[in-house]
Amino acid sequence: MSDVIGHQNARVRIKDLLLRAYIGIKEEEINNQQDVLINVELTYDASGAIHRNEIEAALNYRTITKQIIQHVDGNRFALLERLTHEVLSIVMEHEAVQWAQVEIDKPHALRYAESVSVCLEAHR
Numbered sequence: 001m002s003d004v005i006g007h008q009n010a011r012v013r014i015k016d017l018l019l020r021a022y023i024g025i026k027e028e029e030i031n032n033q034q035d036v037l038i039n040v041e042l043t044y045d046a047s048g049a050i051h052r053n054e055i056e057a058a059l060n061y062r063t064i065t066k067q068i069i070q071h072v073d074g075n076r077f078a079l080l081e082r083l084t085h086e087v088l089s090i091v092m093e094h095e096a097v098q099w100a101q102v103e104i105d106k107p108h109a110l111r112y113a114e115s116v117s118v119c120l121e122a123h124r
C-alpha cells in the first residue's frame, strides 16, 4: 500500500484502568483500599510504528500500563492531586510522549456523587 499520509501523530487512550489503592485523608480511606479508575490520553509521533508495523518502533502502551499498575495498585496516597501527578509523571518519563492527560476517579468517594476525579495534563 503506498504511504501517502507521511507524518502521523497518534492519540493513545488507556481507558478505565481499574485498580485499588489506599487513597484519601479520612480514617476509613487510610485503613481500607478503594477503587481508582484511571484514564490516560497521550500523543506521540507514530510515523515509525505505522511504517514499520513493529512494536519496537512504537510507544508501547502495555509498558506504560504495567508501570502505572506497579506504582498504584495496593499502594498508599493521600490527595488525589498527588496520585494523578505521579501517574502523569510516569507517562511523561517516556520521551516519545508529546502531550499527556491523566484523569483519576474515586468512584463513590462522595456520599451524594457518582464519582470525583482530578485531571492533569503536561506537554514537552
Ligand SMILES: Nc1nc2c(c(=O)[nH]1)N=C([C@H](O)[C@@H](O)COP(=O)(O)OP(=O)(O)OP(=O)(O)O)CN2
Residues within 6 Å of the ligand: 055, 058, 059, 060, 061, 062, 063, 065
Ligand atoms: N503502541 C502500541 N503498543 C502496544 C500495542 C500496539 O498495537 N501499539 N499492542 C500491544 C498488544 O497487542 C496489547 O494490545 C495486548 O498485549 P497484552 O495482551 O500483553 O496486554 P495485557 O495487559 O493483557 O498483558 P498481560 O501480561 O496479559 O496482563 C501492546 N502494546
